[in-house]
Amino acid sequence: MxxxxxxxxxxxxxxxxxxxxxxxxxxxxxxxxxxxxxxxxxxxxxxxxxxxxxxxxxAPAPEPRKDRGFAWLEPLVTRAEAMPGPVCALELDVQGIHCAACVWLMNELFRRQEGGAGLTVDPALGKVRMQWRRGAFDVGGFLRAVEGFGYLFGPSRKRPEAASLDLPIRLGICAALTMNVMLFSVSFYVGLTPEDGDVFSLFTRLSLWLSTAVVVVGGWPFFRSAVQGLRRGVLHLDLPIALGILLVFGTSLVQARGGRGDLAYFDTLNTFVTLMLVGRWLQQRVLERNRRFLLEDDGAEGLFVRKQEGERLRTVRAAEVGEGDVLVIASGDLVPVDAVLLDADARVSTDWITGEPGERVVVKGEPLPAGAFNAGREAVRVKATQAFTDSSLVALLRRAPAGTGGAAVHTRFWDRVSRRWVATVLAVSALGLALWWPAGPDKALEVAVALLVVTCPCAIGIATPLAYELVQARLRRGGFFVRSTDLLDRLPRVRQVLFDKTGTLTLGRLELVDRASVEELAPEARDVAFDLASRSNHPASRCLTAALTRVGARFSPEARVTEHPGQGLELTRDGVCWRLGLTDWALSPEYSVPRAAGPVLSRDSRLVAAFPLRESVRSDARREVQALQSEGRAVWLISGDAPARVREMAESLGIPTAHALGGQRPEDKAAAVTSLDAADTLYLGDGVNDSLAFERALCAGTPAIDRPVMPGKSDFFLLGEGLASIREALRLSLHLRAVVRRLLGLAIAYNVVAVTVCLAGWMTPLRAAVAMPATSLATVLFTVWSLSAARERPASTPSPLPREVPA
Structure with a gap:
């Protein structure tokens, strides 16, 4: 190699x-x-x-899931292969694409599969389109191979937002036209006058026609937003922008028709529209990229299950399941309703609904709760005891309704700034019109238009979107992906951080307490333990398999391992019986090894080794929890696990035991958040049992992007195993707010000077053409300088919160 x-x-x-x-x-x-x-x-x-x-x-790679079901894929492949022609085609969404290397990797894996005809990857939208020769290509096998590298596939649901297609086109057109208009305007500023005849008239007409196109193409998003705001009775920031565009264009049109194109504001108008479009594009750029990184959440509509109908098996949406239906649950698939097991036995995991790890064996006739996953290696049959409409999953999978949660009651800072800016600009323009009316309508209108031009909200329209984009891009590099438009406005309000336990503060898997228990095994025992553990999907077996792999254990393909559900694994080799499992099953009675010692390896019922296990806690959890508390934030631990275990973990992390709430059902978690939240809570969870709590918190996020529902409900998601990016996001949001307020201060100072010049009647098109882009450039440079990485304090340095954070 x-x-x-x-x-x-x-x-x-x-x-x-x-x-x-x-x-x-x-x-x-x-x-x-x-x-x-x-x-x-x-x-x-x-x-x-x-x-x-x-x-x-x-980007950090999510841990590949080995138990993921593909029930959703079967009807798509069936439909694709039912189409006429020798080549089948299928379009799917993909999660996790972030660069050209991902595209190359998928194409290389596709090339290695037999029967493939072509693969097209769209990294911008997160989609793949594959083509294969009918009957010669294993679609599921290819998807599993790619998902082994941390990607996830799903049905094609992603669609480009209208603005993502519309704005770049408008911006490109306006930028090209603006550069031409600026060239014509330069001729006026260097001496081209009406006395120059046809050349002056030609340049005036060209400036007018090109500017008309810019107003129509570039001004439309602002006109539409302003009208929509007025219909709702809201003074939106786009209102003064729209009014400024129309009045400046109207005045310039009058001047041009009167033969004085040199007195028009065409170049300033075009530059203003183009810069406002740049700001609007910056606002959506990183957020759309983060959203497209994930699969689209379709709630309950995205769940599929195999339904038995006589001798036929049909894949249907979970919403179509009724009471009494017989369902076939493949390995890794979800049980969408309460049901009873029809087969001899099954191993199930309920971590998605309880939030706690662990698998249990269910025997024939026993109930299975909605939300359980088939953790075994074989498909099992279950009989639904309720319709999906009565399933507990329906409430947990629903999308959060508009107008609920902490974000809904939070009055955004920029809404208030926008309203005040609109009122002030309109009042000042009216004042200028009134003061200069005695000098004649033409002069009064000229002053009013000049006021609308020079009071350009560039700090809001350009520099501020740039500041948000820089912060979001920096957080993305650290594994913190922002999904909600106003998350960075809400984070400075956070005073309480609420953590779920399993899968959030822990990693949802087990680890060895003492690595020596594996490293000191004799070669024969080591290889036997590997043969046993590697043939099971139990969390303890996966942990031991990984540990034994690191010490060079060898796999024997001819080994015949018997799994005893709920007990352990057994292998007979050369007349010797080896067992790996529970102590009272694997060992003879004279050995008094407590179950807390973890699974044991025995040889003819004699103890060979014990492997104590524990939940794997995120390596920086204790440091980050204590740092959050040192900064003045209260930290809570809210879990569905047993209260004693929750208190034990809280003590190990330095969280006050009064802040450790165990035994919490989904409804209890939501009630706890409601009682604690004063529009100041951040909730981090990973399971669908956290779904209701997500809707109540000011902001919520998840590290679990490999499971449905939660990423789609989150304001942010995390990659990697560390928690430091949460504190970094909180710190940068405070710094961002300070930078933005400095920008507003600079903008106010500039506008005071500009308004004074306008009211005195000294503003001319040339001065406006210089002042507006100059101030825009200055605010952009100040933004970049203020947010440069070199000026930032290291994230590991705790910084106390300000005593008071205005709403």
Whole structure:
């Protein structure tokens, strides 16, 4: 295999993505288990050119899921193969694309599959379109191969937002036209006058025609927004922009028709419209990129299940399931309703609804709760005891209605600024019109228009969107992805941080308490333990498999392992019976090893080794929790786990036991958030049992992007195994607010001077043409300078909150 190119890194940088490795990380050299797994796969399969293409800009990789169901894929493939012709085609959404290296990786994996006819990847929208020769290509096998690298596929639901297609086109047209108008205006400023005859008239007409196109093309988004605001009775920031465009254009049109194109504001008008479009584009750019990184959430409509109808098996939406239906639940699939098991036994996981890890064995006739996953390796049949409309999942999967939650009652800072700016600009323009009316309507209108031109809200329309874009891009590099437009406005209000436990503060998997228990095994016992553990999907088995792999355990394909549900695994080799499982099953009675010691390995019922396990806590959890508290924020731990275990974890992390709430059902979590929230809570959770709580908090996020529903309800999501990006986001939001308020101060100072010049009647088109872009450039440079990384305090340095944060 060729040498493995790696991104430039320091000893503290992840070998896969280059992100900082959290202190105390389980895997040295990697920021998370996902990066370690993907790095290993790339090396193993000779795909290390990926690192040449990323140029050190890869995102942290989610840990690949091995138990994901593909019930949703079957009807799509069936429909694709039912179309006429030798080549089938299918379009899917994909989660996790972030650069050209991802496109190359998918194309390379597709090329290695037999029967493929073509693959087109759209990284901007997060879509793939594949073509294959009928009956010669394994679609599911290809998707599983790609998902092994941390990506996820889903039905095609992503659609480009209208603004994402519309704004760049409008911006390009206006920028091109503006440059031409500016060239014509230069001739007026250097001496072209009406006495020059036809040349003056031609340049005037060209400026008028091109400016008309700019007003129509570039002004439309602001006209539409202003009209919509007036219909709702809201003075929107786009109102003075729209009025300014129309009045400046109207005045310039009158001057041009009167033969005085040199007195028109065409160049200033065109520059203003173009800059406002730039600001509008910046506002949506990073947010759309973050949203497209994920699969689109379709709530309950996105859940599919196999329904048995006599001798036929049909894949249907979960919403079509009725009481008494017989369902076939494949490995990794979800049970959408309360049901009873029809087969002999099954292993299920309820971590998605309870938030707690662990699997249990269900025997024939026992109930299965809605939201349970089939954690076994074989499909099982269940009988629905309720219709989906009565399922507890319906409430948990619903989209949050508009007008609920902390964000809805939060009055955004920019709404108030916009209203005040509109009222002030209109009042000042009216004042100028009134003061100069005695000098004649023409002069009065000229002053009023000049006021609308020079009071350009560039600090709001350009510099502020740029500031938000810079902060969002920086957070993205740290694994914090913003999804909500106003999240950075809400974060400075956060005074309480509420964590779910399992999958949030912990990683949703187990780890060895003592690695020596594996490292000191004899070679024979080590290989036998690996043969046993590697053939089970139980969380304890997955943990032991990973640990044994690191010490070089060997796999025996001919080994025949028997799994005893709820007990453990058994292997007979050379007349010796080996067992890996519960102590009272694997050991003879004379061994008194407590169950807390974890699974044990026995040889003919004699103890060989014990493997104590514990929940894997995020490596920086304690540091970040204590840092949040030192900054003046209250930290809470809210979990569905047993109260004693929740209190134990709270103590280990330094959270007051009074702030540790255990045994919480989804409704209890929501009630707890409601009682605590004073429009100042941030909630971090990973399971659908956190869904109702998400709707009550000021802002909410999730590290679980590999499961449905929660990412779509979140204001932000996290990649990687560290929590430091949350505190970094809180810190940067405060810094952003300070920068924005300084920008407003500069804008007010500039406008005071500009208004004075206008009211004195000294403003001319040339002065306006110089002043407006000059101030825009100055505010942009100030923004970049204020938010440059070199001026930032390191994220590890706690900074106390200001004593009072205005609403």
């Amino acid at each position: 060729p040498a493995s190119p790696q991104p430039e890194s320091t000893p503290d940088a992840c070998l896969h993505c280059g992100s900082p490795v959290p202190a105390g990380a389980a895997s040295r050299g990697f920021c998370c288990a996902g990066c370690e797994a993907v790095y290993g796969l790339l090396r193993e399969q000779g795909l290390t050119r990926y690192y040449e293409l990323t140029q050190g800009k890869a």
